Amino acid sequence: MHAAVVVFPGSNCDRDLAVAFEAAGAKVSMVWHKDSALPSGVDIVGIPGGFSFGDYLRCGAIAANSPICRSVADHATRGGYALGICNGFQVLTETGLLPGALLRNAGLKYICQTVGLKTETSDSVYTQGYNAGDVIDIPIAHHDGNYYADDATIARLQGEDRIAFTYTQNPNGARANIAGILSENRRVLGMMPHPERAADVGHGGTDGQALFRALANALVTA
Amino acid sequence: MKARVHVMLKNGVLDPQGEAVRHALGALGFDGVNGVRQGKVIELDLAEDATEADVTAMCEKLLANTVIESYSVELI
Numbered sequence: 001m002h003a004a005v006v007v008f009p010g011s012n013c014d015r016d017l018a019v020a021f022e023a024a025g026a027k028v029s030m031v032w033h034k035d036s037a038l039p040s041g042v043d044i045v046g047i048p049g050g051f052s053f054g055d056y057l058r059c060g061a062i063a064a065n066s067p068i069c070r071s072v073a074d075h076a077t078r079g080g081y082a083l084g085i086c087n088g089f090q091v092l093t094e095t096g097l098l099p100g101a102l103l104r105n106a107g108l109k110y111i112c113q114t115v116g117l118k119t120e121t122s123d124s125v126y127t128q129g130y131n132a133g134d135v136i137d138i139p140i141a142h143h144d145g146n147y148y149a150d151d152a153t154i155a156r157l158q159g160e161d162r163i164a165f166t167y168t169q170n171p172n173g174a175r176a177n178i179a180g181i182l183s184e185n186r187r188v189l190g191m192m193p194h195p196e197r198a199a200d201v202g203h204g205g206t207d208g209q210a211l212f213r214a215l216a217n218a219l220v221t222a
Numbered sequence: 223m224k225a226r227v228h229v230m231l232k233n234g235v236l237d238p239q240g241e242a243v244r245h246a247l248g249a250l251g252f253d254g255v256n257g258v259r260q261g262k263v264i265e266l267d268l269a270e271d272a273t274e275a276d277v278t279a280m281c282e283k284l285l286a287n288t289v290i291e292s293y294s295v296e297l298i
Contacts, residue, residue, distance in 0.1 A: 058287055065284055094287065101290045103231075108238050148235060148290055173236065 001026040001219040005046040006072065006088075008033045008063045013049035013085065013196060020196035021046065024212035025220070033066040043219045044081035045072050047088030049141070049194060059102060059144045060090030069095055081125065081219065082188045086142055089180070089190035098181055098190045099157070100149030102142075106173025110143040114205065116168035117179055117193055121161045124182050126189045129214030135168055136207035138193040145192040147174035147181075157181055164189055223268045225277045226296040229286045230261035261291075 003021040007014045007030055018028045029039045033052075038045065052063035063069065069091065076082050076097050084092040092098045105111060117138050119130040130136065149157070154176050157163050162184070166177040172192075180191025195208030231237045237259050244258040264285055266277065277295045286293040 057284070061284060061287065093289070099289075101287055103235065103290065104238055106236065106238050108242055146236075146238075173238070 001043050001216045002029070002039070002041050003027070003044045003046055004029045004031045004038050004042045005048060006031050006033060006068055007048070008050070008052035008066065010052045010054055011048050011050035011087070013087075013194065016194075016196045017046045017048045017085065020199040020208070020212050021216075023199060024209075024216035026212075026216055031068055033063065033068050036067045036071060038068070038071050038075055042075070042080070044083060044215065045075055047072070047082065047084040047091050048196075049086030049088060052087055052091065055144070058094070060087060060092075060094040063087075063091045064094035073097060076183070076188050079185065079187060081215075083126065083215075084188075084190040085194055085196065086140075086145075086192055089192055090144065092188065092190040097188050098183055099153050100147055100181070102144050102192070103146040103148050103173075104144050105142070105146050105171070110141075111145070111171050112139070112141040113171070114139045114198075115171055115179075115193060117165045118168055120163045120166055121182075123161060124164060124186045124189065125215050125218035126182075126211055127164050127214070128218065129210030136210075137198065137205050138195055138208055139197045139205075140171065140193045141197075142172070142192055145174065146172045147176075147178040147192070149175060154178075160184070162186070165191055165193070223270055223272050224298045225266045225268060225272075225274075226298055227264040227266065227277065227281055227285055228261060228294045228296070229264065229281075229291050230259060230293070231290055232292050235290050 165180040198208035
């Protein structure tokens, strides 16, 4: 598996994500936001957490219009894989690769804590290492993680089994307790919680490891 | 030419910041504030030959996220 991790000014989980990919056996290339092309042979693009462009205008809005994001969109359109975590999820919704938007947390507070996540589907390369219904402990750290989409979009996500993870106790007001969603072809995952921060015994939890391992297994044999 | 763009969360999208402001006004004794919605104003200093359609394109592409926000353009 060859993973590319995009780095924006203000990204702060880019190296954590690279370490998690590498620990699962991936070759990782870091890609700067001003680059216009992804390295050749990239299987998956990781869009990391952080505060790209200082969250100016809207979280992820300026990053979504950066040169590299045009290549990421082309990659996804061609059927490539992409994983956006936290700010990366915000970027993916701003590009339109995933539906909906992330609003300010309903309680207006920045929340940094470990939460319970229920795996809603094991039908994706990201979630096949879990069983549907599994509850895993993964950290969140965000101010704008309140997932919003209109009723029709929520119903469609539910009907197409595209909700990857939900919160067991909704921390931020997200509609339908949504913590992570899949694209129509199930190859793009956006999620607010940070599996890369629960991928090593030193993190205090390893529930995120299965996501990266499942991904590496799937993309090695792909 | 100058343009002023008003961006607001759409009706029906919860505006927790507006709600917090409404509570704060109530705490200050301003009764009868039934609702507060908070948005943003973006002022653009444009070339003379820019058109309202240009500004609308800017709103659609970057200045507003039409999934959650509505916008209006005012030429000034």
